Amino acid sequence: MxxxxxxxxxxxxxxxxxxxxxxxxxxxxxxxxxxxxxxxxxxxxxxxxxxxxxxxxxxxxxxxxxxxxxxxxxxxxxxxxxxxxxxxxxxxxxxxxxxxxxxxxxxxxxxxxxxxxxxxxxxxxxxxxxxxxxxxxxxxxxxxxxxxxxxxxxxxxxxxxxxxxxxxxxxxxxxxxxxxxxxxxxxxxxxxxxxxxxxxxxxxxIDAQFFAPDACPPQPTLYGPGPNIVFTGQMDYAPNVSAVERMVQRILPGIRDVHPGAEFHIVGRAPTPAVKALGKHTGVTVWGEVADVRPYLAEADIVAAPLTIARGIQNKVLEAMAMARPVLVSPEAATGIEAEDGRHFAVAEGDRMMIGRALALIDDADKARGMGAAAREFVLNEQSxxxxxxxxxxxxxxxxxxxxxxxx
Known part of the structure; x- marks a missing residue:
């Protein structure tokens, strides 16, 4: 050429x-x-x-x-x-x-x-x-x-x-x-x-060789007993800030009503003062920037992306899917990813549905593992x-x- x-x-x-x-x-x-x-x-x-x-x-x-x-x-x-x-x-x-x-x-x-x-x-x-x-x-x-x-x-x-x-x-x-x-x-x-x-x-x-379940050593003590729900992203980006505020204020309490040990982890650089303040809530940890996001995904029971404003395809969703994690997404966060709801990820519209689908994944570990495996297969076949x-x-x-x- x-x-x-x-x-x-x-x-x-x-x-x-x-x-x-x-x-x-x-x-x-x-x-x-x-x-x-x-x-x-x-x-x-x-x-x-x-x-x-x-x-x-x-x-x-x-x-x-x-x-x-x-x-x-x-x-x-x-x-x-x-x-x-x-x-x-x-x-x-x-x-x-x-x-x-x-x-x-x-x-x-x-x-x-x-x-x-x-x-x-x-x-x-x-x-x-x-x-x-x-x-x-x-x-x-x-x-x-x-x-x-x-x-x-x-x-x-x-x-x-x-x-x-x-x-x-x-x-x-x-x-x-x-x-x-x-x-x-x-x-x-x-x-x-x-x-x-x-x-x-x-x-x-997506780089499915880098984002792979066996690409980083296990860190079983990274989180508490959980269940542990994780959000990753640039934390001075307004849609991400809005998403974690929604999770902490309106979704996590409903999950903790059934599972009092449930914890929400916010992982990503440059957290705003509003994001840092979320760490004062019970069951919430703001990690900020980390050297490698993969262990934080690998140890998650659920990766959540409850975005209400989302443009384009969400790399955070693809990365979690490549790591074989069960991913809970809003319709906005699922946009552009031609995966099947209920098989490759769980799509939930509205706070009550988010809570319900999160509880279903927590309570059925076999289904959650199967969804994660299907998610990784989808990424390997469709998203290189x-x-x-x-x-x-x-x-x-x-x-x-x-x-x-x-x-x-």
Whole structure:
């Protein structure tokens, strides 16, 4: 395969330890296997960015940090732009992109997340693939509808302006990717028309060799006698915060009415003050960031994901399934995972149903083990990263004989 690729991402794709970085990391590795790749991205404070990019990219530009939220908001308000775009607008990166496109034989640009589409020149002659992952504007719309006062107004404004930008960027791109059919269908309802938009689905995969029941030594003393219910995720992310608050305040008490020893464990980096405060409740432990999440999954009796706002496919759910754990999910958290309720995981809508299905899994250990085994088999057969990324070469450099546009 000839030509080189420019890869633009809003966060350095390493380490692959949260949802969007898992996807961007695996996409970048697949692109590097196809040919030289040049990476423009923003550092997120991990400290690994330069070392990782030096080992995988032909060249790279790592912006030390994105704008402070207040500065980004001020610029966005003054210019009538979405805050999401202003936060990632950087003149140094813009100039680097121009130089790379001028001096290197770039015939494809892979844009990871809508924030980075602002760097693609209008008249770029090669292929552009826009990986939106999910419909961010819909998330802000949900925040606005659920909120009150000035913050709700800000979220509603962001939803409106970002939806217009998403449509504009999708028309600019040769192909736009979303993470699930649900997200693709949602996107279709939010644009004026699908003319000149090639919309496709590329689902998330999972590293089932890393997330495997026997991939880490047992730690039977990690938790108490339980039953132990676990939630994993980035704990300064609003949907995750809302989910654990729901679990502690409305679901766990019903479980503890039947099983007084039941405990809920919140595992994930950057817990907010509101999340830390949940640790004051009886039966709740806030672990914060851990070196390896796998033991915390492996020792769980149930992994719960009671999300009420969820965009795209939840990696936390796939990871728990790969670890052969029985997983209790809301319909929102199950979105995009083509598994069977009652066989591969348990889907529950509403707090009372969450309590009931959790109790059923606790009281029938054989059924819970069977569900975990079926979940892992599903991940092995249906959710591997090589299978998910097999179509990348054709997306980036299609043959003349194969029609590229498949207008939805």
């Amino acid at each position: 000839t030509g080189e690729t420019l890869f633009l991402a809003h966060r350095v794709p390493f380490p692959p330890d949260r949802g969007d970085k898992i996807r961007s990391h695996n996409v970048l590795r697949a692109l590097a296997a196809l040919g030289p790749v040049h990476v423009g991205t923003f550092d997120d404070g991990s400290g690994y960015g330069d070392q990782f990019l030096s080992g995988i990219a032909g060249s790279h530009h790592l912006v030390p940090r994105r704008k402070h939220d207040m500065l980004a908001a001020a610029e966005a308000m003054a210019k009538g732009h979405p805050v999401s775009l202003s936060a990632f607008a950087n003149e140094g990166l813009r100039q680097w992109v121009k130089q790379v496109l001028h001096y290197r034989p770039i015939d494809a640009i892979y844009v990871f997340s809508g924030q980075m589409a602002q760097y693609v020149p209008v008249h770029f002659p090669g292929r552009t693939v826009l990986d939106l992952c999910d419909v961010d504007s819909a998330k802000f719309e949900a925040y606005g509808e659920a909120g009150h006062g000035p913050r709700a107004w800000v979220h509603a404004r962001e939803a409106r302006l970002l939806a217009a930008a998403e449509e504009r960027f999708a028309r600019m791109a040769d192909t736009t990717l979303l993470i699930s059919e649900n997200e693709a269908n949602l996107f279709r309802t939010r644009v004026s028309s699908m003319n000149h938009i090639d919309l496709r689905v590329m689902r998330n995969g 990263w090589p299978a998910m990324l097999a179509g990348l070469p054709q997306l980036l450099r299609p043959s003349d004989a194969d029609p590229v546009r498949d207008a939805a």
